[in-house]
Amino acid sequence: MIYMIPQTILIVGGGTAGWMSANLLKKSWPTVKITLVESDSIGTIGVGEGSTPFLKQFFKRIGASEREWMPQCFATYKAGIEFSRWSEKPGFTHYFHPFFSQLDIKPAEPFFHNAKLQRQGIEADAHPDAYFVNAQMAKQCKAPLAKRRLNFDLDYGYHFDAGRLGLWLKDRAIADGVEHIIDDVTQVEVRDSGEIAAVIGAKSGRMAAELYVDCSGFKGLLIQQALSVPFKSYKQNLFNDAAVAIQTPLADEQDIPTRTLSTALTNGWAWEIPLTNRVGNGYVYSSEHISGEQAEVELRRHLGLADDTDISAKHLKMKVGRVEQHWAKNCLAVGLSQGFIEPLEATALMLVQFTLEKFVTAKQSLQQESLVRDNYNADINKMMEGIRDYIVTHYALNSRTDSDYWRRCREDIEVSDNLQALFQAWKSHEQFESELNKQASHLVYLRPSWYVIMAGMGNFPMDLLTPSQGQVAPVNLSKQYCIDLVEDLFPSHKAVLSQLAAG
Ligand SMILES: Cc1cc2nc3c(=O)[nH]c(=O)nc-3n(C[C@H](O)[C@H](O)[C@H](O)COP(=O)(O)OP(=O)(O)OC[C@H]3O[C@@H](n4cnc5c(N)ncnc54)[C@H](O)[C@@H]3O)c2cc1C
Structure with a gap:
């Protein structure tokens, strides 16, 4: 049963997906040599602060109690998501999922x-x-x-500071024996067979392993760029492709809500995520319908910050869709490199977990590897399509009349x-x-x-x-x-x- 398990693993990328991979793979296969290489000049996405209840299982799996990780990550509990103003129907302008x-x-x-x-x-x-x-x-x-x-x-989920969670996971993985290299991967060597032979670091030179885990973010350095695995866009299903994020202080006396708030704005929706030390806010929008500058103005107005120029905003692009194969040859894509739906139901880290856990199980299968891999990819794709459909439902059923964006979401979105x-x-x-x-x-x-x-x-x-x-x-x-x-x-x-x- 052991023969399919790789003995050396190289993870490229040190965002939440990279460090979750390092922790879960090390816990699953303690004797396997795992190395994570990350750039210190290319940042992580720095958002992604809400979860589904699956994350509870992740911490259980790596043996971490809430007392250990939550305070360090300014984490709070989450009972669900409140949706506000997605519908204009009397009596239904708010509901809680x-x-x-x-x-x-x-x-x-x-x-x-x-x-x-x-x-x-x-x-x-x-x-x-x-x-x-x-x-x-x-x-x-x-x-x-x-x-x-x-x-x-x-069942409950969490809210957390994405940067702090990354650091916490990193310390944990290193303590468990994961090797950490800071370097920029500048090249990927691919064999004639289509397998990755090595990645080349600017300082470290050639780094080889049996399995490569691509956690390099939206660009998909290994899976998309080196292996040319096709990307299936969800653009026809989901119009949003950008976001602007702003952090605001938490008032001292304020009760901390056990929910994410999602409020529909003119060309997308705004999230509000309460942490113990601040509130994370952002506007997810369609750049076809509103510019980044206008979106920031609208978000600031929504937050009552119109005149407060001291609070900075971070602008992000989102590539919405998925790769055709998440596991191709000797490469596994995890996190944004494998695809992204959109953050409305905070499902991305759940997908990271599912991708890893299923992979560990698949690698222990006695069936022929190509068959196992095909089934695996079909399962992950099915899961992504399932999440996508639920998210599409929010847009397709909207009854807002304030913009062309919402009309198009109702009438033109592919279902x-x-x-x-x-x-x-x-x-x-x-x-x-x-x-x-x-x-x-x-x-x-x-x-x-x-x-x-x-x-x-x-x-x-x-x-x-x-x-x-x-x-x-x-x-x-x-x-x-x-x-x-x-x-x-x-x-x-x-x-x-x-x-x-x-x-
Ligand atoms: C607006 C928005 C809101 C979101 N909200 C949620 C949410 O509420 N809940 C949720 O679960 N998810 C959410 N997500 C998704 C979530 O942010 C990501 O799934 C998660 O952070 C994992 O990202 P990642 O690690 O795949 O990529 P990144 O954070 O982008 O990390 C990429 C890593 O790769 C490294 N790298 C890149 N190129 C190289 C190179 N050449 N050499 C070496 N290293 C390299 C970088 O240094 C970095 O360490 C959201 C995403 C967006 C855009």
Whole structure:
């Protein structure tokens, strides 16, 4: 079983993806020699500060407790994402996409019932927020750590300072025995067979390994440039290709929300990510519809910083899409080099994890390597397409009327056949559940997420009939259940973070 595992690995790039790779691969194969080479003149992307619940498993896997890493990275807990002003439909201008847990089973069932009624044109209480524990968690600024022991895991994510997380991961990997080289890779030697023979560093010269991990960022130095693996753009599905980021201070007395806030602006959306020492903000936009300069002005206005020129902004370009093969020959692409969807649901690091964990499993397979590799690439592509479709849904269902951008997102965006089938099924009353089941092997987001987005955006018929008595499930019971549960079971977010920082 051991024979397919490479004995030497060279990782190119020391961003979050590079150091996550170093940690996970070292934990998985402790005797393998792992070297990471990174440039000190080419910076990391320096954003990417929100996660999905998968990241919890990453820290577990590398044996790091929250006490060890969170305070060092100014990290906070995340119960989900609040979407604001994506829809103009009355009653649906805000909704919360929660991470789900077993605590939701009881209060959420009436939501599914009511959403189904309202899809059928019968007025019901079908806005999702009242029915999910984590929506209430965020509202009350509570930490998702139960005061009493539960016999199941609660799903939650994190917010963190990307630069600090990179440094923390780097120290950890080096302590575990990963070799670290600072150098610029200037050339990649490729054999006639198409395999990478070595990378050439400006100072270190020739560096060879059995496996090369490309974590060089959007340019994909190894996978795209040296191996010429084709890149499939998602430009027709997702118009945003740029971002501007601004950090703002956190007021001393401010409660720290347990959520990312995503607010639709005129030509994209703004994120707000609360950390323990500051707030990360940014505007993700389409450069076809607004210039970087205008986007910065709009973001500053949105943040109330119009006259504050002391606070600087960072402008970024995004290449949206994916490589055709993430594992090609003796090269594995991880992070931005393998592709990027867009940060709306903060899924990029989840993809990094998935790419690495699946690779470790695949490398231990006894099947023929070419077959294993084809299946592996198909799986990662399926995952990326699954995430893309969920993100496309936010744009396709928007009802904003303030710009050509939002009209085009509604009318011109390319929607995959799978997604089209889900939209149709939602409208055709009975078939939504069966369509979800039919697509189960392709969906990255599960049933509750699909209900939440479809209902949360107000995707219901315009003219609604009055329900008959007893037809609608009472919303107040669920709402009160969530309020009481959160008040009783969960501690203040700020207090928990202070305790973690105190050690
Ligand atoms: C606007 C925006 C918001 C985002 N928000 C989120 C989010 O909320 N959640 C999330 O999970 N993800 C998010 N992401 C994605 C996230 O930032 C990245 O997935 C993550 O930071 C990993 O980046 P990386 O390590 O692949 O690349 P980078 O950070 O770009 O690192 C590339 C590394 O390669 C090195 N390098 C490049 N060329 C050479 C060379 N020739 N020689 C040697 N070294 C070289 C660089 O020095 C650097 O160390 C966001 C991205 C953007 C653009």
